[in-house]
Amino acid sequence: QNAVAGTANRLLVPLAARVCEAFPQTFAASAKCLTTGNPVRTELFLATPRQPLPGRRARLLVMGGSLGAEPLNKLVPLALASLPEAHRPEVFHQAGKQHDGPTAERYKAAGVEAQVAPFIADMAQAYAWADLVICRAGALTVSELAAAGLPSLLVPLPHAIDDHQSRNAEFLAREGAAFVMPQATTGAAELAARL
Numbered sequence: 001q002n003a004v005a006g007t008a009n010r011l012l013v014p015l016a017a018r019v020c021e022a023f024p025q026t027f028a029a030s031a032k033c034l035t036t037g038n039p040v041r042t043e044l045f046l047a048t049p050r051q052p053l054p055g056r057r058a059r060l061l062v063m064g065g066s067l068g069a070e071p072l073n074k075l076v077p078l079a080l081a082s083l084p085e086a087h088r089p090e091v092f093h094q095a096g097k098q099h100d101g102p103t104a105e106r107y108k109a110a111g112v113e114a115q116v117a118p119f120i121a122d123m124a125q126a127y128a129w130a131d132l133v134i135c136r137a138g139a140l141t142v143s144e145l146a147a148a149g150l151p152s153l154l155v156p157l158p159h160a161i162d163d164h165q166s167r168n169a170e171f172l173a174r175e176g177a178a179f180v181m182p183q184a185t186t187g188a189a190e191l192a193a194r195l
Contacts, residue, residue, distance in 0.1 A: 001021065001022035001023075001026070001038060002022070002023070002026075002138075002139040002162075002164035002165075002167065003022070003023035003026055003164060003167035003168045003170070003171055004026070004162040004163070004164040004167050004169055005026050005027060006161075007023075009062045010174070011028075012134070013027060014191050015034065017032065017104065018032050018034060019032050019033045019034065019035070020034050020035075020036045021030065021034070021035050022034060022035075022036065022037055022038040022139060022143065023168070023171050024036070024166075024171075030133045034174075037143060037146075038139055038140055038143035039142070040143050040144050040147045041123075041124065043124040044123065044127060044144050044146070044148050045049075045147050046125050050128070050131065053131065055178040057088070057089055057090050058089040058090070058131045058132060059089055059092070059130050059131045059132070060080075060090065060091050060092070060130065060131070060132050060134065061092050061093075061094075061126055061127070061129070061130035061132070061133045061134075061135075061150075062076050062087040062092070062093040062133070062135065063094045063120070063133065063134075063135040063136070063141070064094060064095065064096050064135065064136060065096065065135075065136055065138065065141075066096065066097070066101075066119060067096045067097065068094070068095045068096015068097065068098075068099040068103075068118075069096070069135075069136055069155070069157075070096075070099065071155070071183055072134065072136075072155060073093075073095050073096070073099055073102070073103040073106065073134070074106065074131055075187070075188060075191060076091075076093065076134060076191070077103070077106040077107045077112055077114070078106075078110060078188035079188040079189075079191035079192040079195065080110065080112045080114075080165040080192070080195070081110035081111055081188075082188060082192045083192055083195065084154065088112060088113075089131070089132070089195075090113075091107070091112065091113065091114035091115065092095070092114070092115045092117070092126065092129065092130070093107070093114050093115070093116045093117070094117055094118070094119065094120045094126075095116050095117070095118060095185075096118060096119075097119065098118070099118070100116050100118040100123045103116050104116040106193065110181055115189065123144065126150075127144065127145075127148040127150055128148075130150060131150075131151075132151055132153070132195075133145060133150050133151075133152040133153070133180075134152065134155065134191075135152060135153075135154065135155070136154070136155060136156065136157050136165060136170035137154040137155075137156040137157070137165040137166070137168045137172075137180075138157075138165060138168065139164075139168055140155060141166045142154075142169065142171065142172055145172065145177070145178070146172065146175075146177065150177075150195045151152045151177055151178065152172065152177065152178040152179075153178065153179050153181055153191070153194055153195075154169040154172065154173070154178050154179070154180050155181050155182070155183050155186060156168070156180065156182065156183070157183075158182070158183045158184060166180070166182070180193060181194065
């Protein structure tokens with residue numbers, strides 16, 4: 001469930017005995033409303049702390065969902081190329097089906113080392129590896145980031161219905177767990193500066 005309720009949920013609220021919301025204040029405050037969060041897999045809650053950064057490079061996980069996010073596939077290699085080589089993180093980039101080859105070529109052309117895959121089968125392992133995530137802001141992605149305790153740079157899908165991805169991202173940003181970077185105003189220079 002997103003931070004903006006969909007039409008079906010809005011229509012059913014008056015009929016419901018209990019309303020569970022994933023994000024606080026999705027629905028008007030009432031005695032029957034309870035903030036529960038979105039359900040996520042138990043293994044996403046990290047039981048052990050991440051390896052400290054001193055003595056190793058930071059680890060950047062880039063995700064665009066199962067179909068990939070072509071703007072991220074183009075933007076991230078350029079942003080990382082502008083960083084001094086000594087400050088570049090290790091990169092694991094989930095580029096989406098049929099986008100992994102071109103994305104790997106973009107990294108190669110930019111002179112940036114990266115592991116690029118079409119899909120990530122084990123998200124718990126990917127989250128446990130990462131120090132920072134760059135991704136869209138779908139409801140489950142935002143919930144998984146919170147469960148994994150990962151800071152993120154969120155680039156909401158600009159044409160999502162009711163701009164729900166921006167609202168999802170704003171929740172993590174208010175909690176100090178993310179920076180929101182609107183796609184329309186985020187170029188390689190802005191992303192590199194934030195990194």
